[in-house]
Amino acid sequence: MTQTNLKTLLSDPELLNPRAYIGGDWADASGGGTFEVKNPARGDVIATVADLGRDDVARGIDAAYEAQKSWAKRTAEDRGAVLMKWHDLMVEHADDLATILTAEQGKPKAEAKGEIMYGAGFIKWFAEEARRVYGEIIPGHAPDKRIHVIRQPVGVAAAITPWNFPNAMITRKAGPALAAGCAFVVRPPSLTPLSALALGVLADRAGMPKGILSILPSTDSSGIGKEFCENEKVRKLTFTGSTEVGRILLRQSADQVMKTSMELGGNAPFLVFDDADLDKAVEGAIACKFRNAGQTCVCANRIYVQSGVYDEFARKLKDRVAQMSVGDALEGDVDLGPLIDQDAVEKVEAHIADATAKGADIIYGGSRHEKGGTFFQPTVLTGATQDMAFATEETFGPLAPLFRFETEDEGIQLANDTIFGLASYFYAKDYSRITRVSEALEYGIVGVNTGLISTPVAPFGGVKQSGLGREGSSHGIDEYLEMKYICLNV
Ligand SMILES: NC(=O)C1=CN([C@@H]2O[C@H](COP(=O)(O)OP(=O)(O)OC[C@H]3O[C@@H](n4cnc5c(N)ncnc54)[C@H](O)[C@@H]3O)[C@@H](O)[C@H]2O)C=CC1
Numbered sequence: 001m002t003q004t005n006l007k008t009l010l011s012d013p014e015l016l017n018p019r020a021y022i023g024g025d026w027a028d029a030s031g032g033g034t035f036e037v038k039n040p041a042r043g044d045v046i047a048t049v050a051d052l053g054r055d056d057v058a059r060g061i062d063a064a065y066e067a068q069k070s071w072a073k074r075t076a077e078d079r080g081a082v083l084m085k086w087h088d089l090m091v092e093h094a095d096d097l098a099t100i101l102t103a104e105q106g107k108p109k110a111e112a113k114g115e116i117m118y119g120a121g122f123i124k125w126f127a128e129e130a131r132r133v134y135g136e137i138i139p140g141h142a143p144d145k146r147i148h149v150i151r152q153p154v155g156v157a158a159a160i161t162p163w164n165f166p167n168a169m170i171t172r173k174a175g176p177a178l179a180a181g182c183a184f185v186v187r188p189p190s191l192t193p194l195s196a197l198a199l200g201v202l203a204d205r206a207g208m209p210k211g212i213l214s215i216l217p218s219t220d221s222s223g224i225g226k227e228f229c230e231n232e233k234v235r236k237l238t239f240t241g242s243t244e245v246g247r248i249l250l251r252q253s254a255d256q257v258m259k260t261s262m263e264l265g266g267n268a269p270f271l272v273f274d275d276a277d278l279d280k281a282v283e284g285a286i287a288c289k290f291r292n293a294g295q296t297c298v299c300a301n302r303i304y305v306q307s308g309v310y311d312e313f314a315r316k317l318k319d320r321v322a323q324m325s326v327g328d329a330l331e332g333d334v335d336l337g338p339l340i341d342q343d344a345v346e347k348v349e350a351h352i353a354d355a356t357a358k359g360a361d362i363i364y365g366g367s368r369h370e371k372g373g374t375f376f377q378p379t380v381l382t383g384a385t386q387d388m389a390f391a392t393e394e395t396f397g398p399l400a401p402l403f404r405f406e407t408e409d410e411g412i413q414l415a416n417d418t419i420f421g422l423a424s425y426f427y428a429k430d431y432s433r434i435t436r437v438s439e440a441l442e443y444g445i446v447g448v449n450t451g452l453i454s455t456p457v458a459p460f461g462g463v464k465q466s467g468l469g470r471e472g473s474s475h476g477i478d479e480y481l482e483m484k485y486i487c488l489n490v
């Protein structure tokens with residue numbers, strides 16, 4: 001096994017920090033606990049990180065509670081200036097941050113660099129949005145009444161994030177929270193905590209006031225989740241992850257009637273109509289399906305192709321997938337890195353086995369990659385049907401099942417046949433069809449003639465069981481604000 005000496009790969013080795021960032025101080029777990037972080041491409045240990053308990057996390061929440069009010073009293077411009085300094089440091093150190101991200105998560109370097117810039121974009125966007133938290137003055141309901149409406153920060157915001165975007169899923173929350181005047185504590189995923197801790201190093205350098213930000217690694221995911229939901233000093237819970245865990249957290253946060261944001265699971269349909277530009281549709285499917293080796297909540301999970309172009313699209317997609325390279329992104333440019341762990345590999349295998357048992361055909365890939373470990377072949381299936389597992393479950397891997405449909409109405413019905421409602425995509429040219437289908441798809445996001453929809457400037461989020469609230473855009477800061485109505489008797 002190749003050993004990854006991560007520090008030697010960094011221009012600034014201080015960015016690799018295994019200690020917890022508690023209220024602005026770097027600390028070990030009070031109980032001395034640690035956990036290992038592995039490189040999924042090689043299986044070797046790249047770091048040993050502080051493993052916090054609930055008492056350590058409570059200290060971070062206490063520090064946040066104490067610091068938040070003075071942070072909120074600073075002007076929006078002042079808070080924005082601290083965030084912009086943080087953003088500038090992320091950009092300055094983007095290469096190192098990308099190396100750390102690839103080492104712990106496995107994605108190709110180009111994707112990792114893209115995530116760093118995407119993540120930094122949320123900090124910049126909300127540094128600017130801080131100064132646009134406007135209120136209202138409403139004509140009074142009586143001659144002696146004046147109505148003022150102001151928006152104030154919720155207080156202490158707690159975040160729980162997933163392993164697949166270890167940088168951007170944190171900044172997508174920290175940016176609006178801190179811009180609004182909240183204090184922010186986050187428990188990063190135990191599989192990929194190093195990117196989060198590197199953000200802490202840069203926040204320190206950016207002059208983030210002590211207590212305002214805590215990064216609290218822990219393997220006790222459920223225990224820390226309970227701390228976040230039960231601690232009365234926490235007034236906001238923001239979660240990105242599976243719908244299954246989102247349901248648990250919604251139940252737990254109900255006891256305190258906590259303000260929540262939920263960015264949950266998906267099962268994105270990708271429709272190709274018979275008037276589509278097939279070459280563009282293939283490129284869009286490649287970008288949408290195989291980004292992060294298919295491990296994103298907005299990846300195409302079901303590809304529906306109208307009957308008249310089904311065979312041609314399948315051939316073109318197969319030929320394009322055959323050109324994709326698979327490998328260790330720390331050794332060179334690859335299109336696909338490894339899956340995050342063996343559970344992920346077994347889920348892809350289970351979906352393929354289920355589909356072929358029900359009549360699907362493998363036209364490319366279909367099994368573990370010859371490189372071994374958690375590498376998997378990019379896979380294309382034809383003959384997919386709604387009774388197969390991936391029609392209702394998120395695959396979260398490099399598996400592209402092609403379903404056939406006859407009419408526009410049937411395509412829409414099949415696409416909407418799910419409890420999820422995060423991202424959807426379709427390729428077509430006819431303007432009227434584009435209008436009809438965009439309006440008929442029951443999703444929070446619709447990509448039209450594109451497979452990539454992620455940007456800090458748009459409202460990202462799902463409907464149905466894909467979530468609550470939006471991240472990014474001018475709406476994203478609302479998740480961290482409370483509206484106050486002031487009735488003045490004059
Ligand atoms: N809507 C969105 O923007 C995104 C959604 N996701 C979804 O996340 C899933 C994949 O990411 P995973 O990390 O495997 O999801 P996951 O839901 O298993 O874990 C997400 C985070 O929650 C923590 N967690 C697990 N059980 C918990 C509990 N009982 N209490 C508190 N925290 C708990 C985990 O340690 C992790 O940090 C997929 O379903 C994907 O669709 C991932 C990224 C973005």
Ligand SMILES: O=C(O)[C@H](O)CS(=O)(=O)O
Pocket residue numbers: 164165169295296297298299453454
């Ligand atoms: O799937 C995720 O984890 C991210 O939300 C995907 S995106 O924000 O990069 O589109």
